Amino acid sequence: MATATQTQTGVINLQEEHRQPQSMTRIVVRRFFAHRMAVAGVILLALIVLYVTVGAFFFTEAYANKTNVRAKFAAPSAEYPFGTDSVGRDVMARTIYGGQISLAIGVVAMSISVTLGTLIGLAAGYFGGLVDAILMRLVEAILTIPLLILLLLLSRALMEISSATTVILGREISVTVVVIVIIIGLTSWMGLSRIVRSLVLSLKEQEFVVAARSMGAGNGRIIFGHILPNCVAPIMVSATLEVGVAIVIEAALSFLGFGVMPPTATWGNILNGARQSIDDLWWLWVAPGALIMATVLAINFIGDGLRDAFDPRSIK
Numbered sequence: 211m212a213t214a215t216q217t218q219t220g221v222i223n224l225q226e227e228h229r230q231p232q233s234m235t236r237i238v239v240r241r242f243f244a245h246r247m248a249v250a251g252v253i254l255l256a257l258i259v260l261y262v263t264v265g266a267f268f269f270t271e272a273y274a275n276k277t278n279v280r281a282k283f284a285a286p287s288a289e290y291p292f293g294t295d296s297v298g299r300d301v302m303a304r305t306i307y308g309g310q311i312s313l314a315i316g317v318v319a320m321s322i323s324v325t326l327g328t329l330i331g332l333a334a335g336y337f338g339g340l341v342d343a344i345l346m347r348l349v350e351a352i353l354t355i356p357l358l359i360l361l362l363l364l365s366r367a368l369m370e371i372s373s374a375t376t377v378i379l380g381r382e383i384s385v386t387v388v389v390i391v392i393i394i395g396l397t398s399w400m401g402l403s404r405i406v407r408s409l410v411l412s413l414k415e416q417e418f419v420v421a422a423r424s425m426g427a428g429n430g431r432i433i434f435g436h437i438l439p440n441c442v443a444p445i446m447v448s449a450t451l452e453v454g455v456a457i458v459i460e461a462a463l464s465f466l467g468f469g470v471m472p473p474t475a476t477w478g479n480i481l482n483g484a485r486q487s488i489d490d491l492w493w494l495w496v497a498p499g500a501l502i503m504a505t506v507l508a509i510n511f512i513g514d515g516l517r518d519a520f521d522p523r524s525i526k
Contacts, residue, residue: 248515
């Protein structure tokens with residue numbers, strides 16, 4: 211009996227010794243899905259995405275923009291689950307198509323912001339000297355301007371083209387949507403650039419960078435082949451959170467009347483249409499407000515999960 215037990219123990223120890231170590235990707239994924247709030251955020255965001263995509267099969271965009279004065283301010287019912295607005299448009303249909311625009315604005319604005327912030331942070335941290343001084347003074351100058359005031363001024367200056375439209379992926383979109391995306395993307399990259407710069411300042415002195423430089427690697431190869439991959443973790447976390455920030459900024463601009471103009475729907479301008487009746491007609495603001503809150507909350511949960519998953523002090 212003792213011999214059998216010793217043999218079994220020896221086999222287990224031998225298996226453990228020859229067990230392949232987990233890759234960093236597998237560890238990060240495992241820790242992310244062990245984060246309960248992050249998983250809840252993924253599920254919640256998936257449900258919202260399904261709502262705005264699958265819902266489009268039940269309502270056409272023409273129906274979402276169709277006015278019916280006879281049915282204006284209708285309370286929620288079987289025909290209008292979220293009620294109707296001041297001109298009789300179905301609020302549920304408008305939140306579906308408005309959600310598509312709001313989510314698209316968040317993702318595209320994030321892409322612009324992350325790309326610009328990463329490139330400027332890499333250049334400032336790697337080259338240093340005059341390049342670093344110029345780029346960081348630019349960042350500091352932009353940060354001194356109140357973001358909301360800057361966005362309002364830029365949006366106001368472009369209000370005159372609000373009636374123009376363009377076709378994107380077969381869908382007619384107001385030009386102001388494109389303009390708002392660009393404005394948000396170009397005014398929200400500064401924080402990430404400073405994070406990337408601080409990482410590059412440390413990474414460029416590491417042995418693997420010195421070795422690559424001694425082997426004749428050029429600046430481009432060192433920056434994009436050796437330094438950038440080591441900055442992916444904070445960039446991913448920042449990118450995730452930036453989507454939520456962009457959605458909130460668009461909603462704030464549209465709520466104030468300086469964002470995307472009707473008939474193009476966004477969650478923000480649906481809220482704007484509810485301002486005059488916010489006390490009496492609760493259904494005009496509950497649905498878009500809840501969708502904005504749920505989306506941003508889900509994205510923040512995912513960002514927290516990514517931050518913890520990539521944290522080397524918490525990875526086991």
